[in-house]
Amino acid sequence: MYAVIMAGGSGTRFWPLSRKARPKQFLAIGTERPLLRETVDRLGPLIPPEKVYVVAGEHHAAPIRALLPDLPADHLLVEPCPRNTAPCVGLAAIHLARRDPQAVMAVLPADHHIGDGPGYRAVLAAAAERAREGEIVTLGIRPTRPETGYGYIRYDGTDPVVAANGVEVSRVERFVEKPPLEVARKYLASNRYLWNSGMFFFTAARILADIERYMPHLARTLKTIGAAIGTEAYPAALAEGFAGLKSVSIDYGVMEHATADPDLPPMRVVPSDFGWNDVGHWAAIADFAEADRDGNIVDGDAVLVDTRDSIVHVTRGTAAVIGVEGLVVVSTDDAVLVCPRGRAQDVKRIVTRLQRDGREELL
Amino acid sequence: MYAVIMAGGSGTRFWPLSRKARPKQFLAIGTERPLLRETVDRLGPLIPPEKVYVVAGEHHAAPIRALLPDLPADHLLVEPCPRNTAPCVGLAAIHLARRDPQAVMAVLPADHHIGDGPGYRAVLAAAAERAREGEIVTLGIRPTRPETGYGYIRYDGTDPVVAANGVEVSRVERFVEKPPLEVARKYLASNRYLWNSGMFFFTAARILADIERYMPHLARTLKTIGAAIGTEAYPAALAEGFAGLKSVSIDYGVMEHATADPDLPPMRVVPSDFGWNDVGHWAAIADFAEADRDGNIVDGDAVLVDTRDSIVHVTRGTAAVIGVEGLVVVSTDDAVLVCPRGRAQDVKRIVTRLQRDGREELL
Numbered sequence: 001m002y003a004v005i006m007a008g009g010s011g012t013r014f015w016p017l018s019r020k021a022r023p024k025q026f027l028a029i030g031t032e033r034p035l036l037r038e039t040v041d042r043l044g045p046l047i048p049p050e051k052v053y054v055v056a057g058e059h060h061a062a063p064i065r066a067l068l069p070d071l072p073a074d075h076l077l078v079e080p081c082p083r084n085t086a087p088c089v090g091l092a093a094i095h096l097a098r099r100d101p102q103a104v105m106a107v108l109p110a111d112h113h114i115g116d117g118p119g120y121r122a123v124l125a126a127a128a129e130r131a132r133e134g135e136i137v138t139l140g141i142r143p144t145r146p147e148t149g150y151g152y153i154r155y156d157g158t159d160p161v162v163a164a165n166g167v168e169v170s171r172v173e174r175f176v177e178k179p180p181l182e183v184a185r186k187y188l189a190s191n192r193y194l195w196n197s198g199m200f201f202f203t204a205a206r207i208l209a210d211i212e213r214y215m216p217h218l219a220r221t222l223k224t225i226g227a228a229i230g231t232e233a234y235p236a237a238l239a240e241g242f243a244g245l246k247s248v249s250i251d252y253g254v255m256e257h258a259t260a261d262p263d264l265p266p267m268r269v270v271p272s273d274f275g276w277n278d279v280g281h282w283a284a285i286a287d288f289a290e291a292d293r294d295g296n297i298v299d300g301d302a303v304l305v306d307t308r309d310s311i312v313h314v315t316r317g318t319a320a321v322i323g324v325e326g327l328v329v330v331s332t333d334d335a336v337l338v339c340p341r342g343r344a345q346d347v348k349r350i351v352t353r354l355q356r357d358g359r360e361e362l363l
Numbered sequence: 364m365y366a367v368i369m370a371g372g373s374g375t376r377f378w379p380l381s382r383k384a385r386p387k388q389f390l391a392i393g394t395e396r397p398l399l400r401e402t403v404d405r406l407g408p409l410i411p412p413e414k415v416y417v418v419a420g421e422h423h424a425a426p427i428r429a430l431l432p433d434l435p436a437d438h439l440l441v442e443p444c445p446r447n448t449a450p451c452v453g454l455a456a457i458h459l460a461r462r463d464p465q466a467v468m469a470v471l472p473a474d475h476h477i478g479d480g481p482g483y484r485a486v487l488a489a490a491a492e493r494a495r496e497g498e499i500v501t502l503g504i505r506p507t508r509p510e511t512g513y514g515y516i517r518y519d520g521t522d523p524v525v526a527a528n529g530v531e532v533s534r535v536e537r538f539v540e541k542p543p544l545e546v547a548r549k550y551l552a553s554n555r556y557l558w559n560s561g562m563f564f565f566t567a568a569r570i571l572a573d574i575e576r577y578m579p580h581l582a583r584t585l586k587t588i589g590a591a592i593g594t595e596a597y598p599a600a601l602a603e604g605f606a607g608l609k610s611v612s613i614d615y616g617v618m619e620h621a622t623a624d625p626d627l628p629p630m631r632v633v634p635s636d637f638g639w640n641d642v643g644h645w646a647a648i649a650d651f652a653e654a655d656r657d658g659n660i661v662d663g664d665a666v667l668v669d670t671r672d673s674i675v676h677v678t679r680g681t682a683a684v685i686g687v688e689g690l691v692v693v694s695t696d697d698a699v700l701v702c703p704r705g706r707a708q709d710v711k712r713i714v715t716r717l718q719r720d721g722r723e724e725l726l
Binding site: 333334 | 681706
């Protein structure tokens with residue numbers, strides 16, 4: 001099994017800590033080490049670094065090499081331009097297919113938090129077992145709230161396949177879009193829906209076959225790029241090929257079609273419970289980081305007086321916070337953020353405003 | 364008339380902007396220029412800089428000279444150690460008495476805000492008129508709220524002396540200490556009480572006579588220092604003299620006694636209404652600075668989203684504030700402060716904590 005870590009994110013929701021040049025995967029947010037480093041370390045006992053591939057944009061290549069010195073040099077696959085996850089997965093697949101078309105790829109985001117490492121690796125092992133059979137497997141997180149920010153997976157839990165390690169693997173009925181709140185409540189109550197974690201498992205041969213079936217233009221481009229691997233023509237073929245691609249997610253481009261196709265083996269999902277968190281905004285830290293007895297989560301130099309349930313993250317200077325509750329306070333080298341935990345999603349509005357005002361130095 | 368500006372304050376309530384080396388009088392807080400500079404400029408039409416004296420601590424001498432290049436070099440009187448206002452006033456009085464014992468001294472704080480400059484100068488002119496007669500005159504601010512943080516002056520408004528410019532000067536009945544809230548409410552309702560502004564007027568001869576009467580130890584010390592003025596012995600006499608003094612306010616040491624003494628001329632007060640503000644803490648800025656249409660007072664580079672009635676002061680970087688109401692946010696070179704406006708008085712608790720923790724670099 002190989003891990004393919006998608007590290008192309010350019011998240012803005014951790015502004016002012018996250019910037020174009022330093023997106024979330026490079027930050028330690030409620031964690032000891034940067035999320036990308038934690039992702040690689042978490043895989044270690046199951047997938048050692050020499051079987052890890054990382055796909056990322058050109059301007060992040062240097063920081064990734066610095067953060068992952070144990071990653072083989074040719075395992076960093078650079079995307080010349082961002083084209084969402086389908087081209088990203090396809091690029092990794094053509095590289096892996098040259099080595100072993102039957103290699104199982106675990107496609108994983110670089111910037112999520114996992115609370116239960118052993119549980120996570122058990123699920124990965126079970127998913128890989130099915131993927132080796134030529135199936136596509138996804139991880140679905142058991143929802144704990146009526147979240148409207150995620151896609152969902154409707155699944156049939158009645159007749160699971162049980163993996164060698166005892167983990168049950170169910171059938172996907174269908175992928176569904178981010179729901180409105182009322183619908184999300186019904187999903188939660190029904191116990192028939194899981195959050196789409198964006199983690200997929202398949203052999204290189206299987207995903208390339210599906211891309212050929214459902215995304216023929218991408219397939220042709222990948223063939224041209226693949227033919228140039230290991231030659232001097234590769235950079236130009238990659239740049240030209242990617243430039244001509246549309247931005248499409250692997251979910252939309254392949255998974256949804258493959259699920260509905262009766263000629264294909266069933267799409268699988270492992271209903272999972274390993275303390276998953278996509279660390280979507282500052283307030284999400286409270287879901288997994290340890291709070292002090294006042295409910296505060298403090299990282300960096302801070303003095304708190306009569307303050308509760310707040311998230312204080314300081315990378316420059318000292319933050320003094322008096323008499324507030326449920327506030328996010330972030331202080332970095334050149335910017336400060338203050339907002340209630342419930343408004344953490346709106347940090348992107350600040351970024352939008354800065355973009356509109358041409359404040360490039362803050363982006 | 365001479366102005367004696369007491370610039371010895373070492374306020375901590377504007378932390379993190381105010382520091383030991385840069386107390387409030389050196390800061391522009393809700394104002395265009397630093398409060399000390401504004402104080403000198405405000406006096407200009409009535410008392411030009413060449414008739415202004417400034418009393419301050421040694422470590423503030425250089426910034427004062429930089430801020431007030433128009434102040435004659437020998438008009439900066441340096442206190443070797445802080446001993447509250449009685450020794451400060453006495454020191455200025457012995458310097459002025461050498462020039463002219465009948466010189467009227469307007470003793471004024473360096474770090475207050477005055478909204479109505481012409482009104483203020485009219486009151487000063489009226490007060491000086493009485494002081495020339497050998498009386499002691501104080502300015503009393505008509506209270507607008509039951510403030511418990513100020514001393515009060517009980518006055519008799521029934522039979523005022525009217526100055527040449529029409530300003531009425533009343534008699535002080537007595538000085539009273541900072542009251543509890545219930546008492547402050549009664550003071551406010553009675554219309555018989557004014558806030559003690561800490562601004563006094565008298566001739567050098569009169570205040571030195573009163574110091575001799577009520578503070579004989581201070582009087583002796585001042586005589587020794589006075590005898591050394593203009594000689595090489597001055598610095599040593601000053602240092603030695605001040606070291607042996609107790610810290611006593613001019614209110615407590617002289618005014619309260621002089622008011623009660625039937626052998627002296629009546630103590631006077633000018634009931635005043637010139638937009639006085641002692642700028643006692645961050646939230647006080649809202650009393651005089653202009654707010655935008657959302658009620659926010661912003662100084663420096665800030666991006667506000669859904670934010671109301673907040674005070675945002677930024678001297679380094681950018682502050683982004685989302686979805687809060689009535690908050691104080693201050694960002695300086697090495698520290699950030701976040702607190703509700705109603706807790707601005709508690710900023711001193713942060714300073715106390717930093718002192719306890721030996722964080723000298725932040726004090």
